[in-house]
Amino acid sequence: MTDEELMLAVSNGDQTAYQIIVKQHLKPISHYAYRLLGSRKDTEDIAQETFLKLWINASKWRADKAKLTTWLHRITHNLCVDYLRKHGRLQSLNGTDSIDNGEQQMDSNEELERGGKITRLNTAINRLPEKQRSALMLCHYQGFSNKEAATIMNISVKALESSVARAKRSLRKQVIETDEKPIRVWNEELETDDGNDDDN
Amino acid sequence: MGMMMTIEEFSRIVYVYGAASNRWPTNLREECGEFLTHNATARILLKQQSELEKLLDQIEVPEFPELERRVLIQELPQNHGSIIDKLLDWLLPENDFGNQIWRPALIACLPLVFGILLGNYFSFGVFFEENGFEYWDDELYMLSLNDYSENLF
Numbered sequence: 001m002t003d004e005e006l007m008l009a010v011s012n013g014d015q016t017a018y019q020i021i022v023k024q025h026l027k028p029i030s031h032y033a034y035r036l037l038g039s040r041k042d043t044e045d046i047a048q049e050t051f052l053k054l055w056i057n058a059s060k061w062r063a064d065k066a067k068l069t070t071w072l073h074r075i076t077h078n079l080c081v082d083y084l085r086k087h088g089r090l091q092s093l094n095g096t097d098s099i100d101n102g103e104q105q106m107d108s109n110e111e112l113e114r115g116g117k118i119t120r121l122n123t124a125i126n127r128l129p130e131k132q133r134s135a136l137m138l139c140h141y142q143g144f145s146n147k148e149a150a151t152i153m154n155i156s157v158k159a160l161e162s163s164v165a166r167a168k169r170s171l172r173k174q175v176i177e178t179d180e181k182p183i184r185v186w187n188e189e190l191e192t193d194d195g196n197d198d199d200n
Numbered sequence: 201m202g203m204m205m206t207i208e209e210f211s212r213i214v215y216v217y218g219a220a221s222n223r224w225p226t227n228l229r230e231e232c233g234e235f236l237t238h239n240a241t242a243r244i245l246l247k248q249q250s251e252l253e254k255l256l257d258q259i260e261v262p263e264f265p266e267l268e269r270r271v272l273i274q275e276l277p278q279n280h281g282s283i284i285d286k287l288l289d290w291l292l293p294e295n296d297f298g299n300q301i302w303r304p305a306l307i308a309c310l311p312l313v314f315g316i317l318l319g320n321y322f323s324f325g326v327f328f329e330e331n332g333f334e335y336w337d338d339e340l341y342m343l344s345l346n347d348y349s350e351n352l353f
Binding site for chain 2: 019022026034040048056118121165168171172177
């Protein structure tokens with residue numbers, strides 16, 4: 001079944017079609033929400049809300065205007081932005097997953113150094129303004145074209161490109177250019193990060 | 201031939217399209233490649249950008265094992281797609297309202313059309329006065345009976 005057929009069925013109240021769409025799109029939607037919010041619980045709430053909105057507003061989707069995944073990402077994006085504005089600064093991505101993976105791989109100094117960079121990168125991403133962060137996530141991780149990402153964020157392609165460029169420049173300066181700290185410092189930083197929830 | 205490549209333009213391309221040259225705009229690839237061979241700063245920038253992208257790829261997102269079940273079992277509202285909602289969506293579409301303006305305009309004209317039709321079929325006590333001549337032939341006949349001879353003298 002095509003997206004159009006599925007959405008038509010959903011707009012007529014077909015729950016099987018709804019389940020198919022959820023199974024197809026849940027992973028990218030939850031990943032995008034997590035990358036923006038950095039919290040498992042909030043990600044689950046937003047993902048649930050996204051698909052509820054899909055169920056309610058299925059008849060409003062137009063296949064000739066945007067792909068279904070673009071439309072769903074736009075819903076998620078708006079929900080995440082609303083959430084961030086209501087609850088202030090986004091939470092740290094110091095969730096156990098990425099750091100745990102790093103610890104398991106720390107067999108050599110090189111890997112330790114790489115783990116340190118990833119931690120610094122996470123911190124730097126957390127500090128990015130919401131628009132730059134969203135633009136980077138949509139283009140780098142979610143695989144959208146600049147035009148699609150601009151549609152999702154409801155900004156011009158030029159503004160999107162500017163946000164992506166600023167985000168990458170900022171990350172490069174914070175993570176790659178200043179890569180002169182000894183590995184010991186990273187361990188200290190990691191402990192500090194564990195102690196504090198977020199570095200605002 | 202396009203404009204001369206500068207480090208600012210090159211860095212913009214690398215930031216916006218990524219470090220992999222196959223993602224750069226096709227019309228600028230050759231120029232960027234040439235610029236790279238002659239500019240050490242550009243090579244350093246590209247190397248750093250490439251490293252940054254590799255690091256970005258290593259940031260993982262946790263699995264959400266219970267999420268699918270949670271989304272699927274959530275209570276969905278029953279009043280799904282009522283006729284009134286559908287009519288309102290058709291009348292006032294969220295997207296491209298400018299091109300669909302004829303829809304509310306059409307609805308606004310309906311009372312006028314209804315009034316014309318109603319007025320055409322029902323007289324509501326208003327009648328035209330008959331002037332006594334049912335046919336045009338009768339009127340001509342009556343005119344022919346007039347005596348115009350008096351006016352000739």
